[in-house]
Amino acid sequence: MSIDQILTKEELTLREKVQDFVKWVPRQLLLDMDSDKVKYPKEFIREAGKRNLLGLRFDKKWGGAGMPWTSEMVALEEVGILGTSLGCLYSLFSIVGEAIHVFGTEEQKERFLIPMLKGEIGVAEGLTEPRGGSDFFAATTKAVRKGDMFYLSGQKRFVVGAEGADLILVYAKVEGIDDAKKAMTAFLVERGPGVEVEHVYGLMGTRGGGTGRLVFKDAAVPLKNVLGGEAGIGNGTRVFHQMMVPERLTSAGGAVGMARGAFEVAARYADKRKAFGRKIRSFEAVSAKVSDSLTLLDASRAINYMAAKTADAPVSAGQIRQVVSEAKKFSTESAWKVVNHAMQIMGGIGYTNVYPVEKMLRDIRLITIWTGTNEIMDLVIQHEFYKAFLTQKQKSRDIEPDAEGAELPDEKIYNDDE
Incomplete structure (x- = not known):
């Protein structure tokens, strides 16, 4: 490899x-x-x-x-x-x-x-709500404190493990704190009274993990189960930002494996299947898809490795967020391209359950959506880039003055007021 x-x-x-x-x-x-x-x-x-x-x-x-x-x-x-x-x-x-x-x-x-x-x-994680997906702070699940006990009310959807997990990390807003970011708190909720599975989703793929909607009906959670103890009240925003690193890096890492599995099935098929007296891998259209898939897989591993090294490095949280989001976006989109190449190489038989490629295609479709859609990754990437780029000192050569017409100020007008 x-x-x-x-x-x-x-x-x-x-x-x-x-x-x-x-x-x-x-x-x-x-x-x-x-x-x-x-x-x-x-x-x-x-x-x-x-x-x-x-x-x-x-x-x-x-x-x-x-x-x-x-x-x-x-x-x-x-x-x-x-x-x-x-x-x-x-x-x-x-x-x-x-x-x-x-x-x-x-x-x-x-x-x-x-x-x-x-x-x-x-374990499971209760993050998304019907009214709050990409907008994390629109979440409405609330926690009411009575002494050393909190009572959670609300619901979380798309919870993998809703049907079987023993412990659920749940984000909820503590009642009485007006600022949503300061009210957000992370709770370690043990399955028990007041924690109910009200719906298990029928999914296109990614099946068998008990993905469902959890409803909390005055679920009692002791203070000792607030993540971080009493000091953790209102700390949910920090937890959320930290959690986006493993959320997105694990998606990026798993994506390479999913795509690789489908690719290897198609590559073996292309070496066995013959048409017009030749193995189909010798045809230009097939070989181009094989080479494109290999390049995407290796590029994904490279960006994932870079993001992993950055996540462990003593750098700013913004830099980590940017490269982790890049890895999640690139690797999941590459996986989608690779599994489609695999199906195209195999033709009609790839669309059947004789081979697992159709199952992988159904599975991989989800990973560009979860843990923050790839459109949200775009927003994060450019935001963190500009935050650093516009404040950092220029260290490399600035090539803008190297243009022949660089000293024509009347040609460099950026808004209507100039």
Whole structure:
């Protein structure tokens, strides 16, 4: 694989461990999930925990592996081959784990993070609402405090693991605080009374993960379950911004695996299938799609690796947001192109369930939408770029004065007032 030259020995070993885990996943589980016969694959999570493959970036004290983001990207690509649903369930331990690892109290890490990374409890994240998708602060779920107890009311939709997760990270506004950003608080909600699954979605793809709408009806959440304890009240905005890093990087990493899986099926097919007496991979139209797919996969790995290194570097939060958003946008859009190339190479048979390419196409369609649509990524990327670009000192050569007509001020008019 092209990325091998830049991986450490530890990362190459990790990849072999994850590949072995991915091979363990029963074929029947994948089929049953896609046909909605499975609502939440607990055995997948338990096995990943037993193999110490959950929470790779977190401190060994809590059951993690203490690895960098680059290592997790290696693992995410391999798990991504299984499709979006299992890739997402795997990523949720990185996403929810990030919140607890960064913002949680020692007691919360003991109670939740350790059993999570052992695969003993499943996790989910309640973020999106019917009235608040990309507009996070339009969320209306509220939390009313009475003594050392909060009562949550509201609903969250598109929650992967709604049907089976034991612990849900939920964002809600604390009543009595007018500023939405200061009111937003992150709660660790344990499944119990007042937490109800009111709808399980019929999805085009990404099935079998128990994706549904959760309704909170005065769900009691003790103060000790506020993320960060009492100091965490009103800290939800900080948590949200931090969480967008693992949300988007895991999407980018998994996208490469999903696309690679579909591409490899099509590449093998193109080497076997003959038309007009020749293997179809010898035809220019097919070979162009193969080369384009390989280039997109390698470019995605490169931008993902850069974003992963940046996420671990001592740089500004804005710089991290920009490159992580670039990785999510590029890798997911590339995956969509690659899976379409795969189907086109295979022709009509690729559109049937004789091969898994049609399932991968259904799965991959979602990843340009979730964790912030790619249109939102565009806004984030340009915003963070201009914020830095317009304030930084010019270090490289400014080529604007190198034009022959650069000293014609009457030709450089930028608005109606000049």
